[in-house]
Amino acid sequence: MQTKPFRIGTRSSPLALAQAQEARDRLMAAHGLPAEMFEIVPLSTKGDRVQDRALAEIGGKGLFTEELEAQLLSGGLDIAVHSSKDMPTALPEGLYISAYLPREDMRDAFIGRTAPKLIELPHGAVVGSASLRRQALIRRLRPDLKVITYRGAVETRLRKLDEGQVDATLLAFAGLRRLGMPGVPTELLDPSEFPPAPAQGAICIESRIDDARIDTLLEPINDRQTFDAVSCERGFLATLDGSCRTPIAGYAICDGDMLRFSGMILTPDGSRFHTIEHEGRCTDAKAIGEQAGAQIRAAAGAEFFESWT
Numbered sequence: 151m152q153t154k155p156f157r158i159g160t161r162s163s164p165l166a167l168a169q170a171q172e173a174r175d176r177l178m179a180a181h182g183l184p185a186e187m188f189e190i191v192p193l194s195t196k197g198d199r200v201q202d203r204a205l206a207e208i209g210g211k212g213l214f215t216e217e218l219e220a221q222l223l224s225g226g227l228d229i230a231v232h233s234s235k236d237m238p239t240a241l242p243e244g245l246y247i248s249a250y251l252p253r254e255d256m257r258d259a260f261i262g263r264t265a266p267k268l269i270e271l272p273h274g275a276v277v278g279s280a281s282l283r284r285q286a287l288i289r290r291l292r293p294d295l296k297v298i299t300y301r302g303a304v305e306t307r308l309r310k311l312d313e314g315q316v317d318a319t320l321l322a323f324a325g326l327r328r329l330g331m332p333g334v335p336t337e338l339l340d341p342s343e344f345p346p347a348p349a350q351g352a353i354c355i356e357s358r359i360d361d362a363r364i365d366t367l368l369e370p371i372n373d374r375q376t377f378d379a380v381s382c383e384r385g386f387l388a389t390l391d392g393s394c395r396t397p398i399a400g401y402a403i404c405d406g407d408m409l410r411f412s413g414m415i416l417t418p419d420g421s422r423f424h425t426i427e428h429e430g431r432c433t434d435a436k437a438i439g440e441q442a443g444a445q446i447r448a449a450a451g452a453e454f455f456e457s458w459t
């Protein structure tokens with residue numbers, strides 16, 4: 151019998167804390183355990199501390215996960231709760247993604263101050279986003295806009311928008327919903343036109359590979375469809391060597407036993423892009439993503455990827 155509380159690691163941002171609480175609530179409900187059996191341990195990560203530079207500049211993915219992973223490996227944490235989108239495709243030896251919570255809405259939300267829709271923004275309007283994928287997608291649809299790098303926690307970005315530093319910004323709708331701000335977006339972007347980042351909207355749990363006790367704990371809260379869809383999307387990302395320095399988009403949708411994946415890669419200026427669609431069985435989720443990645447890589451040609459370096 152477990153008597154000590156399970157230690158749940160998370161970043162310390164309001165969104166990360168909300169996500170850790172969701173994981174804890176699901177674990178309490180699934181096992182009929184009291185809140186005292188779980189301790190939420192917030193850690194500040196390099197990605198949270200450095201706010202003045204683009205993520206791509208300071209080292210990209212891994213910035214949000216390294217500290218939590220070190221604690222998992224040393225036994226200081228039992229599980230870590232992450233936004234799957236922030237997870238590198240390769241994890242440290244000894245750790246793995248052991249569960250996914252049911253996915254939230256995967257769409258990007260547009261928050262406009264001077265116009266409610268992306269296509270309605272005045273010529274030359276300023277859009278703030280730190281994501282290379284969002285920047286490239288905006289430039290593809292609206293090459294006339296001025297796109298600036300714009301970071302910070304959700305609350306900071308919304309404050310800067312209110313203060314008039316930008317005309318509009320984009321955020322994951324999932325994050326806004328989890329923060330209790332579902333009414334903030336002025337437009338929800340259609341994934342077929344403005345595809346989300348691989349794994350957007352999905353919370354994952356990382357743990358040690360040799361921890362059967364934790365596997366048993368997580369088993370009832372794992373959402374199979376999310377697991378398969380995000381495994382497919384991460385397969386796509388891994389094959390393309392995706393990091394946050396690369397404008398890669400893609401999403402998988404499970405329908406019964408079948409899964410349909412749509413992917414897109416762009417040049418950072420949005421002037422060129424390639425898309426791919428792939429379908430198959432959910433049991434082959436990761437391979438479907440990898441095949442889509444290999445195919446889009448071949449279709450784009452080596453020269454396309456020079457724009458990413």
Ligand SMILES: NCc1[nH]cc(CCC(=O)O)c1CC(=O)O
Binds near residue numbers: 234321324350
């Ligand atoms: N890159 C930061 C990040 N990582 C996960 C989310 C949102 C929540 C999610 O996608 O699950 C966000 C903020 C955003 O993109 O607006």
